[in-house]
Amino acid sequence: MKKSVITIAVATTVGLGTIFGGVTVKTEAESISGLKGEQTKIQDQRSNLKADINSANDKINTLQSQQADVKSEKKRLDFAIDATTDKINDKTEKIKNTKAEVAKLQAEIKVIKERIQKRNVLLKERARSYQENGGMVSYLDVIMGSTSFNDFIDRANAVATIVQADQDILEQHEADKKELLEKQTRVETNLASLQKMLVDLKNMNQQLSAQKKEKEKLLASLKEQEEEAHEGMLDMQEREQILAAQEAAIKRSIQNERERQAREAAQAKSNPSKSGSSGSSSASSGSSVSSSAPKVSSGSFTRPAPGVITSGFGGRGGSFHYGFDIAKPGDNVPIVAAADGEVYVSHYSSSYGNVVYILHNINGQTYTTVYAHMRRSLVGAGATVKKGQQIGVMGNTGESRGQHLHFELYKGRWQYHAAINPSGIVPL
Ligand SMILES: [Zn+2]
Incomplete structure (x- = not known):
């Protein structure tokens, strides 16, 4: 099982003479003040733990609000990425259209060029035919063949019109070509700027995605920290529970001790020769031990389970x-109980499952044994148990x-984290 490391004050161990038979108490006053001293120490430990639990709670709250902040930043990035992606799609579409426009213009320019070429060929052929026929002779023939002055004017105009028309058409073609080329230049400039924008947008999107990844990483780490803090808090709450049970056990011991002292005082009154007798034990004898239970050892401790x-005990995989x-x-x-004692914790823990804690007094030395992962516990807090009794x-x-x-x-x-190696103490 995993446990976070939090140092807690080490409490002085004081034997609980009252719970266990056969232990002599130094003086009546000392036994109760000793128990009370121990109770105070446990109370100190509990208040320290409670402070730690509060600060763990604060830490969890901080981590949660940090996560909320990172989540909203991530959301903002998501929106930005969406917007940039829309722009990328828009620019890509525009580039596609502009490229089509360029292609169309190029086709139109090609047509114009062909027309200009054809017109040039036509004009050259005409010029050659003039030369072959003696330059403008044929025109002159046309003009000279006029029958009247009016006819002459008409014919001269007609010739001039034909020449002018050829030149006009050619000029118009050249003008069209120039215009188309200018348009092509404009569209190509536009295309270049669109392509530049697309590159910029793609870079921006990459940066935004990288930022988003960073936020996701941060979020995961905050989440992990929160889980650890939760785990640590559960751990502390569990320890607090055990300390509370210890305190309750001490209170019971103080009560028992007071009753014992009252009985002794009464006995001393009626029979002054008898005094300083040992405490009573109300332990019931062991029962319900299944046939598969281990044989009960003769010493103070016995094996707690068969198998x-x-x-x-010791290092295990780190x-x-x-x-x-x-x-x-x-x-x-x-x-089974490893020795005679008193159950002071019997509960369910997320780590230990169903677990029982027993306090023992072996020849004046206090021991605690813990039995974890039980299918079920058969004893409750406050129960007195005998060595080998099924718990x-x-x-x-x-x-x-x-x-x-x-x-x-x-x-x-x-x-x-103060458990000792049971080897040599408990027969295993
Ligand atoms: Zn284990």
Whole structure:
């Protein structure tokens, strides 16, 4: 499982003499003040955690508003890209039309050129025929052959008209050609500017797309940061829950201790010779252990589940494994308390799944054991359990791949990332 690293104050471990039988208490006042001191430390840890949770909340809010900003910038870029793409399509269409126009003009110019050429050929042929016939002789013949002055004028005019008409047509053709060439130049200039615009627009679109990609990258990173912050917060909330359960357990211990002291005081009154007796134990004997449960060891601790060790304590693929994994297939694989103690957490956690925390007092030393990924828990907070008593059924809940028990051992109370290697303490 993944956990963010947040340092929390290390609480001094104080044995809970009242919960566990056979532990002598130094003095009555000391035992309660010790518990109260421990309660204060847990309260400090809780308020620190709550402050961390608040700042994680602030961070999440900031990340969310940053994401909203980036999203609106991305939207703006999307609009800009759309607009530029429209312009690109428009310019591309215009270029296509302009090219068609150029082609049309070129065709028209070609026609005019051909006409000019034909007219030139015609004029040359006519000029040659004049020369062959002695220059303007034929014209003169035409004119001289006139029958009257009026006829002469008509004929002379007719000749002049023919010559003038040839020249006019030629000039008109040349003028048309000039105009068409000018038009072609204008259209080609227009085409060049359109092509330049298209290149600029395409560059702009590329830049906008690159900016959009940057925004997407930024958004993904912000999203990831937010997810991490969420994960960290869940983690802290879970730790806060465990500390709250610890505090509740201490309150119960203080209450038990007060009751015990009251009983002792009453006993001392009625029988002054007896004093300083040990605390009582209300633990019920173990029951409902399935036939497949491991044999209960004779020492202080016993194996918490049957099955094979699939992972030990220590480094594991770049991360640290804070416990032992014991796996066994089957619908009803029992998980038992590793030692006598008091259940103070029995809940569902997103990482540990159904999990039970038990506090033990072994010859004056406090230990905590944790049993994670249970299919279901059979004990609630406040329950007193005996070594080897079934507390749950092996499962695959929370962040678990395959049915197994993830078992952790702590010297003293549970502390974040403070689990110790159970080898040599718990028979595994
Ligand atoms: Zn594990």
